[in-house]
Structure formats: C-alpha cells, structure tokens
Amino acid sequence: MSDYAMPGKSKRLLWFVWACWKSNLLGAMEFRLSFLLMAGTMLINDVVWIIFWGLYFRRFPVVNGWELQDVMMLWAVSAGGVGLMSTLFGNSSRIAGLVVSGQLDVYLSQPKPVLLHVLISRMSISAIGDVAFSLLVYGFYGDRSLIGLAKFGLALALATLIFIFFTVVVNCLAFWLGGTDGLSAQLFNALVTFTTYPTGIFRGAGKLLLFTVVPAGFISYLPIGLLRDADPLFMLGVVGVVGVLTVGGIWLFYTGLKRYTSGNMMGLRR
Template sequence: MSTAVKLASFVKTCWKLNLAGAMEFRFSFLITAGTMIINNAVWVFFWWLYFNRFQTVNGWGLNDVMLMWAISAGAFGLVSVFFGNALRLPSLIATGQLDAYLTQPKPILLHVLISRMSVSAIGDLTFAFLIYFWKGDVSLAGGAKFLLALLIGAMIFLGMALLLGTFAFYLGNTEGMSSMLFDSIVTFTVYPTDIFKGLGKALLFTLIPAGFISSMPIKLLRPAVDTPFLIAALAFSFALVLFALWFFHRGLRRYTSGNMTGMRM
C-alpha cells in the first residue's frame, strides 16, 4: 500500500472517529447543530426584513445575500468539521499540547488539524446546503460553482486560522488575539462587499480577505462568471494556504515541549 493511500486511510479513520464521538450523545448533537442553524436563519430573517423595504443594495438582491450567508457558513463549517483544531492552535502551542503529535509517524500539522471536529459547525454546513437548495441554482453547473465557492472560502478560512495560530510560536498564548482577528474576518464575509469603498474595500481583499468570500454570489454564482475574479480568488486562496503551511513549519522550530504525556492514533 502506497504512502498516499495509507495517509488517506488515516485521515478517513480520524474523521469517522470524530463523527462517532459527536454522535454518541444524539440529543446533544441535534440540539447543538440545530441551534447553529437557527442562529444563522435569524440573521437571514433580518436581511429579509431589510429587503422587504429596499429591493437592492448596490446591485445585491435578497437571493445574493442569502447565498453569501450560505457560502460563509458552509466554508466555515467545512474547516471546523474536518479540521476542527485549526482555531485551537494558539492554545495547543502555548500549553505544549503538540507533544503527543510530535512522537507520531504522521504529518504533524495534518494530524493536529483532523484530531477534532466541531459539532456546532455541522449545523453551519447543513444550513449552507439548505439555503443553496432553496435559493441557489441546483443545476449541475450551479452545484459545481457552489462547491467551488465553498472550497475557496474554506481555504481562505483555513489559511487565516493557521497564520493567526502560528503566531503563538513567537508571541506565546495568542488565543484571545487570534480569536478576535479571525472572528472579524468571519464577520466581514456576511456583508455585501460593494457597501465598502476605497481603503476599506482594499483591505477586504488583502489583510482581511473576507471580500473574496462575500463576493462569491455576484462574481461566481450568477450565470455570467467573473473569470478574472475567479482566477484571483483561486490564486489567493492557494497561495495563502501554502504560505500558512510554510509559516507553521518554520514556527514549529521554536516550539518548546510541555513535557506532557499523551496518546494519539
């Protein structure tokens, strides 16, 4: 069996065990995931009230905003479900909890990321597909574009989570700072990009790359795809993830063991 096949099997096993652990307490699982669906739906309801009075906002309609929420929630859900430790990196690094992973014959960062699943994020992912099947283009081409939008969004969220988390190698416990900065990025992904102008809009496509995610409904999901935007979004998301991987492994050289004893798969 090749190394790639063994690694894929390992990842699949981790995800299965994470899901089994989440499903162990069915009622708690349903309540947690269901609450997140309701939370997202409440925000969409407020936008519905707004668009009942104003039909468009700089060319954005209600369907565009609903799909924007679907992409943001779905991309965040993908990262939190399949790479659940991405947002916990600062705490894991600062408290020496990487020790248990360093002794395993698996890629360290991958092993860390897939070792946890966020139950509430399953609600985010479910919400995304509910909105898509309700308001999106459910054709083959429409489905492919929606999945591509989720992938790009997930890569941007993952890349930013890794970058912010890696600062813990240099600055100590940056959990509060990382959480605040990441939450600000998530917040800007659920506002139409065109309401921002000048420097604010420039920041949304650079330091706070939420603009690539929030622009998806009008740049990618509409019948006429904005090809230059799509190329830029793909290039940025791939470059961000690659740089984040490099930054993490460079920071790992500064890691100080917490002398913790633990066992992993």
C-alpha cells in the same frame, strides 16, 4: 508489518484522514442529545440572520447591486465554508492554544504530517449546523442545475481553504509571540463577520482591507464573481489568495514548529 515506504501512500493517507473524521464523529455522538442540540441551535442561529436579511430586502430590494438571492448565496458560501472548516478541520482555530500549552507532542510523536493531523483531530459539533444551513439555503435559493451545483461546490472549497489557512496563519503567531489565542480568535472572528456582509457596501480603505489583511472580500464576492457571473479576473485573484494562504500557512507552521517548546500540561485527546 507496516506498509510505510510501499506504493499507495496517498491512498493510505486518505484512509488515515477518514479514520480521524470517523473517530471525531463517533466521539461527538457519544453524547447524542448534546450533539443534536448544538448542531440544531447553530442552524437556528443562522436562520435568524436570514430572516433579518429577508425583512431588509423587502424594503430595499437592491443594495449596491446586491439582491436577496446574492445575500442568500453569500450566507450559503460563508456558513458552508466556516462550517466545513470547523467540522472537518476543527483544530484550525485551536492551534495557538495547543502551541502555548505544549499539546502538540502527541502529533509530533506519530508518523503523519503534523499540520494535517492537528487540523483533522477535532470536530466542532455546532459547525455541522452551519453546513446543514448552507445546504438548505442553497437548496431553496440556489441554482440547482449541474453547472450551478459545480460552481457552488467550487465556491465552498475556495471559501473553506481561505478560512482554514487564514486561521492557521494567525494561529501560528503563537510560535513567535506566545499566548496569542485571543488575538488569533479576534482575527478569525473578523474574517467570519466580514464574509457575511455584501462587499458592495464597503468603499475605499474598508474595501482595501477586505481584499488584503482580512481577505473576507474573496469569500463574500464569490456569489457575484463566481455564482452569478464568473469573473475571470476575480477568480484568478481568489485562486492566487488561496495559493498564497495555503503555502504561507504550511510554511509558517513548519517553521514555527522548530521553535515549539512543548510543556508539562496534562493532555487527553477528545
């Protein structure tokens, strides 16, 4: 007997999300050593960048108003956002591939919101290293007061949402243009790359680009506009961008789904 159509829908949806995450993690842990190595190497990879910035700030303590701590927070927010996206919503960057190879059938044949189901059905193990790195950097350099932690939590949530829905939007191009996996991956990589540089070093057209087409500026300015001094105007902009990307991403996905043509490729859930 199903509880479908009974009260408590949100609670059952949360149980489903939790069950998916749990399955992803269990699947990842089937190969213990590989799991630890992948998460560990990503952590080391991120630490290398931090060492680089540390050396840089030894010679130039302030870059256009940005100090070492701001850059550390930039990395904590950026790596944390992209890490949370890839850990908990790991299929975000694979949507184009799934559309083109006709592998949405399983999600469409089951009674759950298709986009949510697709997003949470995969976990990138290496991204767990990004999340661990983000927390470590914040632990060392961040404001550990209650307010500081709350602000960091908000910054992470906003960054994660921007990452997820920007990625969904660029991946949805596949519904109309076909094999856009490469293009979608390039745009996603551009977003990630630009979120790891201080917005202060960009001027003119570059800055305009970062606050429009590739909205990396809304993530990379969070250490200044939210963590250091809460700037209401900037925060309004961030919330607006998150709203537009979320609504736009969901709309694009479901509109595109009507054009989905399936396929005959063999498919297994992993």
